[in-house]
Amino acid sequence: MIKTVYSKGKLVAKTGNEVMAEAMRQIEPDVVAAYPITPATEIVQIFSQFVADGIVKSEYVAVESEHSAMSATIAAAAAGARAMTGTSAQGLALMWEMLYIAAGLRLPIVMAEVNRALSAPINIHGDQSDTMGARDSGWIQIYSENSQEAYDNMIQAVKIAEKAKLPAMVTTDGFIISHCMEVVETYPDEDVKKFVGEYKPERSLLDTKKPYTLGSIELQDYYFEHRWQLAEGMRNAKNIIAEVAKDFEKTFGRKYDMYEKYMMDDAEIAIVVIGSTAGTAKVVVKELREKGIKAGLLKIRVFRPFPFEMIAKDLANVKAIAVMDRADSCSGTYAPLYSDVVTALFAAGVMAPKVVNYVYGLGGREINTDHIAAVYDKLGKIASGAEKPFTGIEYINVRIK
């Protein structure tokens, strides 16, 4: 049960999509350009109603595709506007070209993204293969466990993006969060507005006193430096995300980190996971703890930039770790989160933990406490030496011949 943390907070019952739209209403960006797609449609649908009712001053551009949604959002941001959009799955895939350009031009766009499986086969349900496909595009990626986090992450993302000069996407798991009604604490409009502050862009295409050219061609002599600056900007964003989280905690009372450690202090076995499944896993961890089993959970909130140094430290003393990916990589090796976690451990010289990879929940396939309990059970056997850690990917709850 969520209780108010902020003195002026208000408990409301809202779905993930409703609460993301609510955050957008409070942020009140200058421009929103978007295209409908299940399961993210509601966000921009609700927002366009705010525009139609004159509740927000924002211009809503109902574009003819996601490619144009991202193009118009990029252009609005380059024109000095605070610009936002929202999408999911195929929409994000159609934006692919423009995602890299948004980052390369260092435009602080914020996107509400609802995680959905990528085609083919076509499927509208939740998994994270869409945003995993955009993981190296230069966008900050912040994942949410529930609607409260989605709301809080949206508000923080505006500040993070503008300080880091990087675009940021805030995600929720399709249907599981986007369409699930939950109790959420929202904050008064004026307090949210004060927190995000007024956007003061360094440059704007609309500043006719200082016209400038953006989007130039850069060849062998300049391109590399600008791409290095982008990568460096992403590395530096870690500190910015931490600062904004600190500010947020000071203002509204909720604490956020790059990732959440749940009963990790003395954990001997642990799951690393992203998104709503963390909520399910916490139930299992609690039950195991009651039985005296030292289980823990590390929930990734910020996947890009990836906090590899911290993660290596926090996992160093765990005997067996299961990295659970809600996306496969089709790379012939391991899934995305596993690859990054193992890289983090190896680079830090942390060789002790046995680390295995599970892929689960593709296309919205159920993942429940029994599935997660079985993973912890396996980890227990690996930790005790009763079983050897498996190589390759284990797939949960799937019919494999």
Place this chain on the structure above:
Amino acid sequence: MANLKELSKCPERLTGGHRLCAGCGAGIVARQTLLAAGNTPVVVTSATGCLEVSTTIFPYSSWKDSFFHSAFENSAATCSGIEAAYKSLKKQGKITEDIRFIAFGGDGGTYDIGLQSLSGAVERGHRMLYICYNNEAYMNTGIQRSGATPRGAHTTTAPAGKSIHGKQQTRKDLTEIMVAHDIPYVAQAYVGNWNDYITKVQKALAVDGPSFINILTPCRLGWAYKPEDTMSLNRLAVETCIWPSYEVENGVYKINVMPKEKKPVTEFLKPQGRFSHLFKPGSEGIIEQIQKEVDAKWELLQKKVAMTAK
């Protein structure tokens, strides 16, 4: 009508030193467009293409106004995003001056890959002028066929060969596609008549809504002719009625440059290397077919003028 004396007092807003070819029509289009804007500030967007890569080689820029490029297929969506930002910031009192918005795209970026983006943007009614500098092929990547390439023309992806003689299809009529969007102003223009073009740009910029100009823009490399002939060659496109200069203002058609005598299409085709194979044995009938198509289109255009006359 544009006045040369007044235009001579307008500031030069596209600086020299850009890397466009000698005789390139695109630079002329850009320069005359900005000249037509007079003293009104503009923000320019461009699709990827010759004009963009030749005028914005970092850290230099030929543009004295704000210029923005992001990708190939989205000049219209991009321009619409800037216009939306302008509307929002103006509504909030953060901007007070009047600014106009101009999107450029070549024919590849307009007829083909950018058509959806253009159609969407004009349907949404953004106040912006989209200018297609149409050189009838993908010239920036090395003369590949586009939806604007005319029948019979040699390009590197629809080449003249032993059994196929250049492009086998007619070009799509983009100007009429834009007329079908029922926007306030659509025009077809050509490099080689500054007065006609500048007048059209001024009309288009004065419209409170979307406007579109399709300007035939010679590419001396792709069309294979002498660079000094850009203007005189292109005038033949109008005199042969291959490319009529006309406008559609709130649904009313008007032919702006009426040829004194309609010349045969060969007068436009003959000086160009891209059509040279049509004059050799083996490709008989193609010129006749082009002539027939041109005649039919010209007749139809005159009917449209008569039909919509007030």
